[in-house]
Amino acid sequence: MSAVLKAPLTVEFPFTRSLGPVQSAFLTGLRERVILGVRTGDGRTLVPPVEYDPVTAEEIRDLVEVAPTGTVTTWAWNHAPRRGQPLATPFAWILVRLDGADTALLHALDAPGPDAVHTGMRVRVRWAGERTGAITDIACFEPYDGERAEPAGHSGEFTDAVTGIVAPARLDYTYSPGRATTGYLHALAGRRMVGERCPSCRKVYVPPRGACPTCGVATAEQVEVGPGGTVTTFCIVNIKAKNLDIEVPYVYAHIALDGADLALHGRIAGIPYDQVRMGLRVEPVWTEGGRYPDHYRPTGEPDTAYDTYKELL
Amino acid sequence: MNREIAVVAFAQTDHRRTSDESSEVEMLMPVLHEVLARTGLKTADIGFTCSGSSDYLAGRAFSFTLALDGVGAWPPISESHVEMDGAWALYEAWVKLQTGDADTALVYSYGKSSPGSVRDVLTRQLDPYYVAPLWPDSVALAALQAQALIDTGRADEPALAAVGARSRADAETNPHAQLRGSVSQGEYLVRPLRTGDCPPIGDGAAAVILAAGERARDLCERPAWIRGIDHRIEAHGIGVRDLTDSPSTRLAAERAGAFERPVDTAELHAPFSSQEIVLREALRLDDGVRVNPSGGALAANPVMAAGLIRIGESAARIHRGESDRALAHATSGPCLQQNLVAVLEGDPR
Numbered sequence: 063m064s065a066v067l068k069a070p071l072t073v074e075f076p077f078t079r080s081l082g083p084v085q086s087a088f089l090t091g092l093r094e095r096v097i098l099g100v101r102t103g104d105g106r107t108l109v110p111p112v113e114y115d116p117v118t119a120e121e122i123r124d125l126v127e128v129a130p131t132g133t134v135t136t137w138a139w140n141h142a143p144r145r146g147q148p149l150a151t152p153f154a155w156i157l158v159r160l161d162g163a164d165t166a167l168l169h170a171l172d173a174p175g176p177d178a179v180h181t182g183m184r185v186r187v188r189w190a191g192e193r194t195g196a197i198t199d200i201a202c203f204e205p206y207d208g209e210r211a212e213p214a215g216h217s218g219e220f221t222d223a224v225t226g227i228v229a230p231a232r233l234d235y236t237y238s239p240g241r242a243t244t245g246y247l248h249a250l251a252g253r254r255m256v257g258e259r260c261p262s263c264r265k266v267y268v269p270p271r272g273a274c275p276t277c278g279v280a281t282a283e284q285v286e287v288g289p290g291g292t293v294t295t296f297c298i299v300n301i302k303a304k305n306l307d308i309e310v311p312y313v314y315a316h317i318a319l320d321g322a323d324l325a326l327h328g329r330i331a332g333i334p335y336d337q338v339r340m341g342l343r344v345e346p347v348w349t350e351g352g353r354y355p356d357h358y359r360p361t362g363e364p365d366t367a368y369d370t371y372k373e374l375l
Numbered sequence: 376m377n378r379e380i381a382v383v384a385f386a387q388t389d390h391r392r393t394s395d396e397s398s399e400v401e402m403l404m405p406v407l408h409e410v411l412a413r414t415g416l417k418t419a420d421i422g423f424t425c426s427g428s429s430d431y432l433a434g435r436a437f438s439f440t441l442a443l444d445g446v447g448a449w450p451p452i453s454e455s456h457v458e459m460d461g462a463w464a465l466y467e468a469w470v471k472l473q474t475g476d477a478d479t480a481l482v483y484s485y486g487k488s489s490p491g492s493v494r495d496v497l498t499r500q501l502d503p504y505y506v507a508p509l510w511p512d513s514v515a516l517a518a519l520q521a522q523a524l525i526d527t528g529r530a531d532e533p534a535l536a537a538v539g540a541r542s543r544a545d546a547e548t549n550p551h552a553q554l555r556g557s558v559s560q561g562e563y564l565v566r567p568l569r570t571g572d573c574p575p576i577g578d579g580a581a582a583v584i585l586a587a588g589e590r591a592r593d594l595c596e597r598p599a600w601i602r603g604i605d606h607r608i609e610a611h612g613i614g615v616r617d618l619t620d621s622p623s624t625r626l627a628a629e630r631a632g633a634f635e636r637p638v639d640t641a642e643l644h645a646p647f648s649s650q651e652i653v654l655r656e657a658l659r660l661d662d663g664v665r666v667n668p669s670g671g672a673l674a675a676n677p678v679m680a681a682g683l684i685r686i687g688e689s690a691a692r693i694h695r696g697e698s699d700r701a702l703a704h705a706t707s708g709p710c711l712q713q714n715l716v717a718v719l720e721g722d723p724r
């Protein structure tokens with residue numbers, strides 16, 4: 063049993079989201095240091111405001127300004143802030159009902175410690191220095207023992223309203239590929255191609271995933287395949303991929319390695335792209351220090367007859 | 376709504392902190408084989424297959440299609456997937472059986488939380504406009520709920536600790552559980568929740584077979600009949616809700632017939648100790664009801680499978696004759712946002 067392989071994996075993407083009219087007004091308001099709620103049919107004011115009444119599903123558009131001061135309705139002390147959270151120093155998560163609102167907003171409260179926080183305490187908004195029209199335009203809340211602030215009665219109309227947000231997301235993983243793929247990758251590092259045979263239907267899978275998808279049973283018997291193989295089908299790539307230093311056009315092919323019952327894919331080089339054909343015999347080309355074949359090239363053998371690989375298409 | 380449908384078999388992995396040596400399908404496959412073996416069925420005998428999982432947990436795109444390798448989906452099978460806990464996959468399968476399109480169903484789910492940081496991963500299910508940009512992790516949101524409960528005077532920190540202690544003591548007899556016996560209540564993770572109030576992070580899988588009518592009696596000596604099943608959701612804004620109550624659980628239970636007669640057992644999907652207290656009250660469970668004899672989610676919480684396991688554990692007790700009428704509950708989303716309740720019964724003995 064070879065050692066478990068592990069590698070860092072970061073999944074990162076910016077979500078670009080468009081806003082509805084109520085969300086747009088609320089987030090534009092934050093940019094202008096105005097906090098807006100929305101009035102429901104039964105006269106409640108929701109902050110943060112939503113496009114549809116959470117009880118009746120009625121479309122709601124009646125915007126109303128509320129105060130930047132409010133009351134904590136519940137809290138939780140976070141002594142170890144995590145990446146992306148509003149404050150880098152220990153803080154309290156709070157639900158805060160702003161003066162004039164009937165529902166609570168989730169945010170962070172900057173306080174010296176848990177003993178300084180309690181349900182019912184008064185807080186006010188601390189605005190971020192740079193505001194773009196996002197929930198993070200509220201930097202956090204801070205304890206406040208002054209008068210209740212009076213909202214100015216803003217109409218909710220803005221020139222230059224924000225219509226979308228870009229929300230970056232990043233998640234970090236330590237990926238391990240499992241038993242079968244680990245064995246495959248270890249063999250590959252030694253320039254050997256090793257598949258696994260299904261104990262039931264006897265098919266050899268390369269790369270192996272640990273199970274026969276037809277029979278639903280575990281594969282275990284390792285089988286060395288290749289290195290030679292046959293192009294079963296291919297396509298000609300004409301669009302250059304980002305960060306990929308390969309000249310177009312090039313050929314990407316399904317290759318049935320000798321002894322394998324499933325074609326894997328790889329790039330074909332060492333032959334003009336318009337001369338690649340089904341049945342072409344190829345072999346892997348390894349680069350110095352490479353853990354997998356860089357590409358496949360023709361071996362010069364006669365082409366394989368269609369009947370011998372038609373089941374692998 | 377009148378077809379009799381039962382859980383006829385249940386299997387689960389041992390739930391562990393890591394499963395580095397296995398891919399998702401390698402972790403899942405033994406459970407699929409075990410649950411099929413209990414009924415003598417083969418994949419080809421199954422009328423409908425439905426699974427629940429989330430690719431975000433392990434960061435592996437389309438992992439649910441790779442997981443199908445373990446089912447043996449050839450010739451092509453009738454299959455579906457939910458990006459939710461497997462309890463909701465079971466609900467879909469139950470509906471499918473109700474339509475008469477199938478007589479048997481295989482339901483499975485799995486979660487591999489070990490490769491990532493599940494507290495952060497779960498922030499991605501939150502409102503992307505107002506909440507997710509703040510990255511409030513799953514423990515923080517549960518802690519806000521716990522503090523709200525404490526503020527009502529209906530619980531205090533020792534009461535929360537007692538829930539965790541009882542759960543892990545009960546898990547002593549559950550060989551699949553990840554945390555068993557005496558476990559330190561620990562430090563605050565996010566106050567007022569200590570590590571003992573929070574579920575262990577781990578990997579695991581579970582599978583259930585459903586069968587309708589006489590087919591169920593053929594496959595199982597004492598089928599666990601699903602007398603009712605329903606799920607309900609609350610508003611996504613947590614500041615809109617009363618976090619100390621669970622009206623969606625109560626309504627789902629009502630619709631599932633849970634209040635028509637008392638149950639003897641309840642398996643509650645409460646990943647945080649405070650949530651068990653909220654659920655007990657919403658479901659009006661008195662001290663006569665055996666709650667989470669398996670140890671519940673505080674003893675093993677493979678995300679996406681922990682809810683299905685509640686149904687499986689309830690059914691297994693009925694199969695073994697240890698329960699006659701059990702309530703199984705599953706939850707999804709932050710602070711018990713969405714809840715499913717199933718009522719299971721065994722034939723009179």
Ligand SMILES: [Zn+2]
Nearest residue numbers: 260263274277
């Ligand atoms: Zn096979």
